[in-house]
Amino acid sequence: LQFYGIGSKRALLQAFCDEFLSDLTHVVVDAFYPSVTTRIILQEMLNAFNFVFINVDTMLAYKEELFASESKLLGLNAKTSGRAHSQASLDVLWASLTFNSRMVLHKLAKLYYARKQAIEFFDLYRQSRYIVHSVVIIVIF
Structure with missing residues (x-):
């Protein structure tokens, strides 16, 4: 729900929450403080879930x-x-992509087509680092 208009709605919303939402989980945000931002609200809600983050790199293709x-x-x-x-x-x-990113991707694609076979991930990573490093050096000088 989003309410707008002239005058304070705090008492009205508090009465609504007390009467209709007392049995439900709900969040009341005092967004009239300048320090309260959407990012902070969402971060606090995320923290309340207390997720356990587990990195699971399978390196499998996203087929389905x-x-x-x-x-x-x-x-x-x-x-x-x-x-x-x-x-x-x-x-x-x-x-x-930015222009430089497009050029890096273009060079990597040329490398792939020159070999006419699949490139292993770490070879692609190594070539990417080399190309990006070379571009940075060229831009500096």
Whole structure:
């Protein structure tokens, strides 16, 4: 619920919470303080869950997950447009990259096509670091 208008709504909202939400878990945020931000509110709510974060790197490909949901952003249906979904996702990725990032990705793609075989992850990582380091050195000088 979001209330707006002239005048304090604090007493009205407190009465609403007391009468209708007393049996339910609810959050009351005094957002009239300038130091209260959405980020702080969400962080406090996240902390209240007390999640245990466990890193599980499987390095397996996202085969099922890639097409599991419809992309409303791209306007695609997961059941009927698998290839278009991949292409549109790559277009969004490409558009989000800076010019330098595009050039690095282009060089890595050329490396892949020159070999005409798959590149192991750590070889790709090593080449990426080398290319990025070289670009930084060129920009400095």
